[in-house]
Amino acid sequence: MAGYVVAAILLFSAVAYFVGRAAGERFVSANGDQVHSLPGYHGAFVAVWVGIPALILVLVWLSAQGSVIDGLVLGGLPADLVAGKTPSEINLLLSEIKNVAAGHIFSEPTPEIVAASQALLRWDEIARWAMVVVVLAMLIGTMFVARLRLAPRFRARTEVERVLSWLMIACAVSAILATLGIIVSLLAESFAFFRMVPLHEFLFGLRWEPQIAIRADQVAGQGAFGAVPVFVGTLVISCIAMAVAVPVGLYTAIYLVEYADERVRNIVKPLLEILAGVPTVVYGFFAVLTVAPAIRQAGSLMGLAISPNSALAAGLVMGVMIIPFISSLADDALRAVPRSMRDGSLAMGATRAETMLKVLLPAALPGIMGGILLALSRAIGETMIVVMAAGLIATLTINPIDSVTTVTVQIVTLLIGDTEFDSPKTLAAFALGLMLFLVTLALNVIALTIVRKYREQYE
Structure with a gap:
């Protein structure tokens, strides 16, 4: 109705x-x-x-x-x-x-x-x-x-503009209130969790087994909420993804800006943008059906025992997924550098490679770093690829061929099923969410700091 x-x-x-x-x-x-x-x-x-x-x-x-x-x-x-x-x-x-x-x-x-x-x-x-x-x-x-x-x-125009002004103010206030509501809810539930589980155990504990009994007749573990394995798994997969995405995305942007002709650029750039529009579940299927078996087969040829779900498979596919974030923003940043700087370098006898390395890349560094940190935030917050290709078990390891899990996957896992909302298992999802929020906030602050520093230098 x-x-x-x-x-x-x-x-x-x-x-x-x-x-x-x-x-x-x-x-x-x-x-x-x-x-x-x-x-x-x-x-x-x-x-x-x-x-x-x-x-x-x-x-x-x-x-x-x-x-x-x-x-x-x-x-x-x-x-x-x-x-x-x-x-x-x-x-x-x-x-x-x-x-x-x-x-x-x-x-x-x-x-x-x-x-x-x-x-x-x-x-x-x-x-x-x-x-x-x-x-x-x-x-x-x-x-x-x-x-x-x-x-x-x-004065109809004045009245309409006044209403539109108040409408824009209301939208801005709504966005601020929504952000404050998210922060307050995270803090409130996280504090409730930390009243049950000590903060030092959560931040420095080495065992993550949140499955606990919720009824007297239920057989389950006692629960362990040391989040270090979850943090390490997130870091390992994110590092693999960035190791793939940063060089490929950056070199692609350099090629499109400096070396590719207009016809190639008009073909390659839209194809790269398509990668950003592919649903993450499709990447997950690609990881579990194609990449993971290929990695296991390559490992068996070299005598390595590779887990069916591995951080390497998830990280490689995630790296492919975030290539457009880096390449597109780096391309825009490089093309935004004043033409006079490039022409002046070439006029002084520098080669195109020297111009790119010593003039364009330093001048475009704020935009490039912003794209890299945005891609890192995207990698840290990815869920579906990790669920399908990396696994659900929190293993404390930095070996990329082992099964690991991430913060976002554990948040989803903890909130699935019939569980009391005030139990440590459920509230642990909010504590993980708070840590994820603080990390992404720190990445954004770092990106803004880098942009301000180098923008003042080159403008």
């Missing part, structure tokens, strides 16, 4: 635009140069004041509807059914009612639960149609009021 309401708002906004534009055109034909704003601004003014308030109303309605209906459903339950229950038990009760209402019945529900599910469906239906009626009434009312405000000397 919400989708249809949004579609109706967009349709009314389009109609409101043409209504306002038609009014603006009549003002122009009747008053000529005395009209303050163009007809398009009159239409935009009416459309904005029709669409934005209605969208805000729908968002507020949908955000509050669930909690209001939950309260009404709980209020209709017998008092003995909710008396003395903790908030988590009440949430479980609500979940059971919603499952029955949705037809997901796993066991025979009680008559009270069946009645509550029927009440939930009724309240949902009432809320949906009430939203439709209120939104339609608002659309008609705001269109009428906005149209009445139009006049030849009405």
